[in-house]
Amino acid sequence: MINYITLGTKDIEASAQFYEKLLEDFGAKRLVNMDRIKYIGKNMKEPMVAVCIPYDEQDPRPGNGNMFAIAPGSKEKVDVMYEKAISLGATCDGKPGQRVPKLFYGAYVRDLDGNKICFNFFG
Known part of the structure; x- marks a missing residue:
């Protein structure tokens, strides 16, 4: 049901490395490696985590709740x-x-x- 979640980051490379290492035991790896967004997961058909520089380039803010x-x-x-x-x-x-x-x-x-x-x- 869930394809991916997107998380804003100030440092896209550090964030991508964090999630790659955190999820590596599940078989996750970097699947898409663009300048503004990176997708980490097993494959494009299973749930993934995407980290990105926010579109408005403002500092990302975690959502309350x-x-x-x-x-x-x-x-x-x-x-x-x-x-x-x-x-x-x-x-x-x-x-x-x-x-x-x-x-x-x-x-x-x-x-x-x-x-x-x-x-x-x-x-």
Whole structure:
């Protein structure tokens, strides 16, 4: 259903490298490499992350309440993704933990530009 999400960035190359490294264990790589936008994913038919210089060239601003979630497949992998993101320069916005008993385990970070990411496991 979702083709891609677009995140504005001040430093397109640093942002593209962050998402390439963060998502490499899912088989993601840079698929499109234009000056203003870069797409990172497994292929063009599965969900991708796009990073771009905003069209109006103003400083990008993360949306209030906007977030995207990545489901790596287990609680242990949520922890791994959280630690990997932090090691790549993300900031903590909620350490890994059980949020809803027996239902939702999650961890939250902000990327290099302040966009919010959730790593989660349902079950």
